[in-house]
Amino acid sequence: MTQSIGIDLLSFYIPQYYLDLGVLAERNNIDVNKFHRGIGQEQMAIPPHDEDIVTLAANAAYPIVEQYGRDNIDTVLFATETGIDQSKAAAIYVHKLLDLPANCRAVELKQACYSATAAIQMALGYIARHPGKKVLVIASDISRYDLDSPAEATQGCGAVAMLIAENPRMIALDLATGTHTEDVMDFWRPNYRKTALVDGKFSTQMYLRALEHAWQDYQDNGGHAYSDFTHYCYHLPFSKMGIKAHQHLARINEQEVQESDTDAGMIYNRVIGNSYTASLYLSLISLLDNRDDLAGQPVALFSYGSGCVAEFFSGVVSDDYLEHRFRTRHQRLISEREALDYDTYLEYWHHPDPTDGSSVTNPTCNRGTFRLAGIDGHKRQYTRCC
Numbered sequence: 001m002t003q004s005i006g007i008d009l010l011s012f013y014i015p016q017y018y019l020d021l022g023v024l025a026e027r028n029n030i031d032v033n034k035f036h037r038g039i040g041q042e043q044m045a046i047p048p049h050d051e052d053i054v055t056l057a058a059n060a061a062y063p064i065v066e067q068y069g070r071d072n073i074d075t076v077l078f079a080t081e082t083g084i085d086q087s088k089a090a091a092i093y094v095h096k097l098l099d100l101p102a103n104c105r106a107v108e109l110k111q112a113c114y115s116a117t118a119a120i121q122m123a124l125g126y127i128a129r130h131p132g133k134k135v136l137v138i139a140s141d142i143s144r145y146d147l148d149s150p151a152e153a154t155q156g157c158g159a160v161a162m163l164i165a166e167n168p169r170m171i172a173l174d175l176a177t178g179t180h181t182e183d184v185m186d187f188w189r190p191n192y193r194k195t196a197l198v199d200g201k202f203s204t205q206m207y208l209r210a211l212e213h214a215w216q217d218y219q220d221n222g223g224h225a226y227s228d229f230t231h232y233c234y235h236l237p238f239s240k241m242g243i244k245a246h247q248h249l250a251r252i253n254e255q256e257v258q259e260s261d262t263d264a265g266m267i268y269n270r271v272i273g274n275s276y277t278a279s280l281y282l283s284l285i286s287l288l289d290n291r292d293d294l295a296g297q298p299v300a301l302f303s304y305g306s307g308c309v310a311e312f313f314s315g316v317v318s319d320d321y322l323e324h325r326f327r328t329r330h331q332r333l334i335s336e337r338e339a340l341d342y343d344t345y346l347e348y349w350h351h352p353d354p355t356d357g358s359s360v361t362n363p364t365c366n367r368g369t370f371r372l373a374g375i376d377g378h379k380r381q382y383t384r385c386c
């Protein structure tokens with residue numbers, strides 16, 4: 001019998017605050033339909049002073065370890081393009097906050113929005129060699145573009161934590177995958193910048209081109225046919241990108257587009273915005289939380305990281321996935337948020353980390369279990385709130 005490995009559990013976390021794109025539209029004198037219909041976004045998650053990729057990540061993973069335990073988790077892979085340190089892995093802070101054992105390794109991975117997919121593929125191979133072990137993969141990012149730029153409306157943030165294990169309770173991942181790597185400058189962030197540089201229109205073209213190549217490679221490697229899937233999840237920098245991607249894939253395969261192929265996978269992303277590495281997996285959670293009829297169904301997944309690396313892969317939803325969702329928690333995280341006014345959004349956006357070693361104590365804004373209490377002597381200080 002073939003070994004079944006995949007995503008055993010998955011949980012996301014977002015901050016308590018969001019900016020409604022209506023506020024941005026009014027401030028910049030833009031027709032709000034450009035955001036709602038043109039790019040398919042309504043709101044974007046905004047981190048307060050005491051939230052960063054580490055607190056987002058630890059808060060995303062906490063329900064998994066609290067409810068299901070820490071046994072056999074011997075690796076943490078932290079995927080991000082919002083790194084807080086050039087040397088030390090953000091995974092080490094999370095390892096400590098989650099109280100994982102010292103004989104559990106912790107590493108950070110980077111390749112724009114793609115690296116969580118690389119982490120999953122590595123974890124699948126690792127578990128095939130070490131059956132019974134579990135790998136905690138966490139994707140955590142804060143998407144930040146220049147104010148008053150066309151990309152400003154495609155910000156957001158969030159983290160998704162996934163336990164990769166044998167006999168997964170959520171989704172078993174197939175062996176066949178298709179990849180595409182190409183050196184392009186569509187989106188990047190040099191070390192000295194807080195915000196990404198992007199060639200917006202070119203990036204959307206590259207996304208579609210990479211999809212086409214990755215799909216072809218997936219087919220060459222024995223993947224499912226287009227018509228085998230009833231649901232597709234895409235990397236969603238904004239939800240309209242996923243709609244365009246799906247139209248493109250349907251066209252290549254000479255098929256009609258069904259809205260139901262993608263709509264459940266876009267519900268959460270529309271009100272959270274771009275969470276870079278976490279975005280595809282947020283879409284997967286959105287699908288699993290919003291459909292109760294997926295048991296045994298094959299789901300297609302497309303991961304895109306600018307620069308670029310893309311991967312098309314797939315999985316089959318487990319029979320008892322309904323029992324292991326964190327749906328109530330996820331829906332409360334979204335519904336119990338506070339809307340920011342434009343000035344508070346700007347205040348959060350500008351909040352600087354000191355670069356001279358001086359001390360900053362952050363006000364308590366974060367509703368999660370873990371917060372960034374401050375920075376002192378170039379050292380970030382994380383605390384547990386409750």
Ligand code: CAA
Binds near residue numbers: 154198199203237
């Ligand atoms: N009502 C309805 N629709 C409207 C409208 C209105 N009043 N006004 C404009 N629109 C439509 C436009 O027709 C357009 O639709 P199409 O794309 O179907 O033609 C859409 O709204 C967007 O309008 P513009 O093309 O004028 O948008 P823009 O130039 O202001 O910027 C963007 C759009 C390029 C996506 C920009 O937001 C951006 O650069 N975002 C960041 C880059 C990005 O997300 N790229 C995605 C691929 S790269 C990737 O996936 C990695 C990643 O995570 C970054």
